[in-house]
Amino acid sequence: MNPKPLSSASTYTQGHSAAVVASHASRTVENSAAFLLPHLKPHFTVVDLGCGPGTITKGFCPHVADGSVIGIDAAESVIELARAGASEKEYPNLRFCVGDITARLPLDDNSVDVVYTSQVLYHIPAPVRVIKEALRVLKPGGMLAMRETDTLIYHPANAGTEAFTATMARAVSPGAQGIGSGRRIHLWAQQAGFERSKMQVRAGATCHPAPDESRWWANIQVERLQGEIGRKWLEELKIVHNQAEIDAMAAGLKAWGDSPEAWYVAVQGEVICWK
Numbered sequence: 437m438n439p440k441p442l443s444s445a446s447t448y449t450q451g452h453s454a455a456v457v458a459s460h461a462s463r464t465v466e467n468s469a470a471f472l473l474p475h476l477k478p479h480f481t482v483v484d485l486g487c488g489p490g491t492i493t494k495g496f497c498p499h500v501a502d503g504s505v506i507g508i509d510a511a512e513s514v515i516e517l518a519r520a521g522a523s524e525k526e527y528p529n530l531r532f533c534v535g536d537i538t539a540r541l542p543l544d545d546n547s548v549d550v551v552y553t554s555q556v557l558y559h560i561p562a563p564v565r566v567i568k569e570a571l572r573v574l575k576p577g578g579m580l581a582m583r584e585t586d587t588l589i590y591h592p593a594n595a596g597t598e599a600f601t602a603t604m605a606r607a608v609s610p611g612a613q614g615i616g617s618g619r620r621i622h623l624w625a626q627q628a629g630f631e632r633s634k635m636q637v638r639a640g641a642t643c644h645p646a647p648d649e650s651r652w653w654a655n656i657q658v659e660r661l662q663g664e665i666g667r668k669w670l671e672e673l674k675i676v677h678n679q680a681e682i683d684a685m686a687a688g689l690k691a692w693g694d695s696p697e698a699w700y701v702a703v704q705g706e707v708i709c710w711k
């Protein structure tokens with residue numbers, strides 16, 4: 437295996453502001469790849485497609501101590517962050533590279549034990565193409581493990597959280613599935629050539645309840661709205677008409693976060709496909 441630099445192209449519409457990266461960086465192997473961990477063996481090679489800031493990626497390293505881990509992401513800035521958060525001394529079997537996962541992956545046929553995705557196929561207009569590449573690079577018996585969002589629940593909902601959730605659903609790249617991806621990833625895998633009889637099709641959830649986690653989550657979303665994402669929704673994507681709509685979403689999120697009943701759940705499709 438010889439990872440080379442790839443061209444960088446992304447259909448990711450969320451940007452990489454501090455608030456966005458903070459929400460990605462809260463992800464770990466424990467909260468985002470628990471369904472895969474029992475299947476890892478120390479000599480395995482793991483490739484994390486669309487790895488973001490690499491907090492999940494580096495978490496694979498101790499599980500494959502005699503193997504290696506590669507994180508690939510289209511955003512140079514986020515790959516720099518990932519590298520900065522994982523010293524070579526602490527993670528000698530880890531590499532990050534910039535690349536477009538919708539292009540041919542810089543990996544030989546039948547060379548990888550595990551390909552992993554988290555919240556990435558959600559943003560990609562042609563996920564089947566990415567899954568076909570995963571199938572190509574996996575060794576016979578290797579695994580593709582995908583964790584992709586299906587449904588977002590804010591309880592107790594208010595007009596602001598409802599508007600925010602509906603706008604998030606529309607804010608993906610044209611053609612990308614976005615919300616509803618979790619229930620489809622096993623179907624995409626079949627279209628790409630994986631066999632249904634060699635799949636584990638499950639679902640998991642991310643939960644941020646009151647009081648502390650709901651406030652933390654609400655603050656991250658409000659920062660996103662008041663920064664890069666709010667601007668993008670308003671000026672570029674034009675899926676929000678005016679600043680007042682953004683302010684109303686932010687107020688709703690804050691009120692939700694402060695509610696003693698606050699409970700946020702993201703339902704995730706969690707699927708493993710064996711080659």
Ligand SMILES: C[S@@+](CC[C@H](N)C(=O)[O-])C[C@H]1O[C@@H](n2cnc3c(N)ncnc32)[C@H](O)[C@@H]1O
Binds near residue numbers: 445448485510
């Ligand atoms: C929602 S983040 C998920 C990051 C990480 N996997 C996680 O779960 O925290 C999606 C990431 O996919 C990357 N991405 C989107 N399209 C991509 C593409 N075509 N090639 C490589 N990376 C891509 C984005 O840059 C972003 O960092």
